[in-house]
Every structure is written in C-alpha cells, then in structure tokens.
Amino acid sequence: MKVVSSANINQTIQQQFKEKYPDIQFVFCENMKKAESEVEEADILITFGNDLSEGHVQLAKQLKWVHLLAVGFENLPIKVIKERDILVTNSHSIHAIPMSEYTISMLLNVMRNEKLLLKNEREKIWGQWIKIEEITGKTIAILGTGSIGQEIARVAKAFRMTTLGYNRSGNSVTEFDEIFTYNRLPEMLLKADFVVSVLPATNKTKNFIDKSLFKAMKSEAVFMNIGRGSTVCEEDLINALNEGEISHAILDVFQIEPLRREHPFWEMDNVTVTPHLSSLSTNYQKRAFEIFEKNLIQFLSETGTYMNKVNMERGY
Structure with a gap:
C-alpha cells in the first residue's frame, strides 16, 4: 500500500x-x-x-x-x-480551538479599540480618552453550530455571554442558550451584539449573508466571518458599514484571496482584515x-x- x-x-x-x-x-x-x-x-x-x-x-x-x-x-x-x-x-x-481563540481575541481587539491604541503607541500619544468596552455579558450569535461554533459558544460562556445559534434543523445544541432556523434569523440577529459566521461554502450558502441580514442587525453590532468568503455579499457588507447599519466587521476570509490591494476593506477604519489564519496553530x-x-x-x-x-x- x-x-x-x-x-x-x-x-x-x-x-x-x-x-x-x-x-x-x-x-x-x-x-x-x-x-x-x-x-x-x-x-x-x-x-x-x-x-x-x-x-x-x-x-x-x-x-x-x-x-x-x-x-x-x-x-x-x-x-x-x-x-x-x-x-x-x-x-x-481540528480548527475549533484556534478559531474560538481567534474569535475572542479579535472581539476584544475591537471592543478595546486596540487598533487606535497601537497607532497611538507608534506616534507616542498618551490617549486615555479612548473608548474601551467589555465583551462580558454581551450576546453572541453564531451562524453554524458544528464543532467550531460549539467551541466558540463554550468559550464565550466564560465571559458570561448569551449564546444564540443558527442551524438548518433547529435542533438544540450543547453550549447554545437558544437555536434559530432561517425563518427566525432576523429575530436572532436583532438580539446580538456580535454575529460570527462559520458557515461552510455550499450552493445554499453563497451570498447567504446579504443586505437583508445586515439590516436586521443592531447598529452597534460587530460582524465576523471566519467561515468562507463566498457566504458574504461583500458589496452589501461595504454598504452596511458605510451606512452605519453595523459598527464593525472582522474578516478572515474573502470572495477572492489573497484580498486585492485595491479592495476597499483595506482602507476602512471599521474593518479588521486578517489573512485567512483564524484556524492556524x-x-x-x-x-x-x-x-x-x-x-x-x-x-x-x-x-x-x-x-x-x-x-x-x-x-x-
């Protein structure tokens, strides 16, 4: 053999x-x-x-x-x-542990305004006026309740978060406080401070996350995609960010990779870009x-x- x-x-x-x-x-x-x-x-x-x-x-x-x-x-x-x-x-x-750690670390990064903190450090600016928020006690909605989604939810519980999950069956899943199916997605998104997608790439998930779902989210919501780039309509996401429908996007996957140098995401202050490494360890x-x-x-x-x-x- x-x-x-x-x-x-x-x-x-x-x-x-x-x-x-x-x-x-x-x-x-x-x-x-x-x-x-x-x-x-x-x-x-x-x-x-x-x-x-x-x-x-x-x-x-x-x-x-x-x-x-x-x-x-x-x-x-x-x-x-x-x-x-x-x-x-x-x-x-095998990706559950590194991707759950990525999720929490990047949410902390955004909520604690670490982009600006690092910029101020480089420029030697003593800026105690920076807005710092907590992730403890927030509500996290996870699109995809498989092993990765479950591990994210489990770790989120350490921060006393309410954990909401989306799957096709509607069956209850360990670590989630409540499960939603497609018909109730807007209801779930309206409750969420953080929305994390770990959806796979299939014919049914192509551009699944579009303007209708961004409009259903809180204006203060942080959206994260660590699943597949094909699941998000990037044009709709850019519009949602520019129009204040959501506050920030953390993106590790994209429609085309590597992300083109001229892509708008690179220049947007309310977008955090990482090079498809959330699963690496x-x-x-x-x-x-x-x-x-x-x-x-x-x-x-x-x-x-x-x-x-x-x-x-x-x-x-």
Whole structure:
C-alpha cells in the first residue's frame, strides 16, 4: 500500500508514521508538483485539496481515499471523485480551538479599540480618552453550530455571554442558550451584539449573508466571518458599514484571496482584515494526522466506519 502526501509535513510526523506502519510505503512530498511522479501508484492521498486536479485523480488509477488536511473541499475535482467512488475525509474539528481563540481575541481587539491604541503607541500619544468596552455579558450569535461554533459558544460562556445559534434543523445544541432556523434569523440577529459566521461554502450558502441580514442587525453590532468568503455579499457588507447599519466587521476570509490591494476593506477604519489564519496553530498538523491515523486504522481493517467522511451531496 502506498500513501502519498502533497503537503509539507513536519519531519517528526513523517518519521512516526514510517516507523509505526512499516508495511505501508509513505511518500511525503513538499508540494503536488513533486508528488506528481508518485501519484500514479498511490492508494491514499493526503492533501490540503486546493492542489488536486482532475488530471491527478485520473492519473492515480489505484486511488481509493483522499484525506484532506483542511475542511473545505470546494476546490476538489468532485465529479471525477464521485464517478470513481473515492472516499474523501477531512480534518473537520481540528480548527475549533484556534478559531474560538481567534474569535475572542479579535472581539476584544475591537471592543478595546486596540487598533487606535497601537497607532497611538507608534506616534507616542498618551490617549486615555479612548473608548474601551467589555465583551462580558454581551450576546453572541453564531451562524453554524458544528464543532467550531460549539467551541466558540463554550468559550464565550466564560465571559458570561448569551449564546444564540443558527442551524438548518433547529435542533438544540450543547453550549447554545437558544437555536434559530432561517425563518427566525432576523429575530436572532436583532438580539446580538456580535454575529460570527462559520458557515461552510455550499450552493445554499453563497451570498447567504446579504443586505437583508445586515439590516436586521443592531447598529452597534460587530460582524465576523471566519467561515468562507463566498457566504458574504461583500458589496452589501461595504454598504452596511458605510451606512452605519453595523459598527464593525472582522474578516478572515474573502470572495477572492489573497484580498486585492485595491479592495476597499483595506482602507476602512471599521474593518479588521486578517489573512485567512483564524484556524492556524502550531498544533495543526498534529491534530490533522490524529484524525488521519484513526481513519487509516479503519481503512486497513476494512470496517468502513470513518471519522469526518465528507458528504459530497451536502457540501460538508
């Protein structure tokens, strides 16, 4: 059996797997270009997903399983993968801790006016007049109540926040005080001081957050998107910010990445831009390969019970 990785994997992890599974041929490559010569004989491919083309899948005649070190798979050659009935698993759930920490840290950043504090520090301005607000006791609305949303809600509870969640089913979820479905979204948004989207990219979520939802939010609300850039209509968001319909936007994901230098977001004082790093952590690869190993054991035993098996029809 041959396992090929097109991601630049930590040497310690590489060595651990080679020693633990001596009967499996592991080939770790720095990128897909270097992996191309190995893909043809691969039974299993480990990738971040955005480097995998239809040609690679067609070349890999023995390929039975693709494990994504990321969560989103919108860039995968889905048609040929479905035709070949290739198993796809992802690293869903490993992002919960770093993304919940990002959420709280960035909300504190905005509410404590740290942009201005740092500017004043550089310019040696002693400005005690700066407005400082608290996040404790506020209401946070989270669009998406999966593992990431639940962890954000759990951490928010440490700040005694009221936690509201949106999902399609309306079923209650741990850590949330109340769950809302689509028909009640305006009601939820009107209650929220902070609105955080962790929605995945699917056909149903494209431009899901538009002017109608921004108009439903409080004028003092802070909106954050750490899910997918495609879920937000950026033009509507810019208009909402310019017209004072919401107070601030914290954006880690965008319709087009990297964000163009000429994009208005860079120049807007009421927008905080970060370069799609809310999920990053020094523990990222360790956690991703823990999931891979659990599934590898299942794959070898042929039980067919896999963790984080991707549903190609639902889009996550």
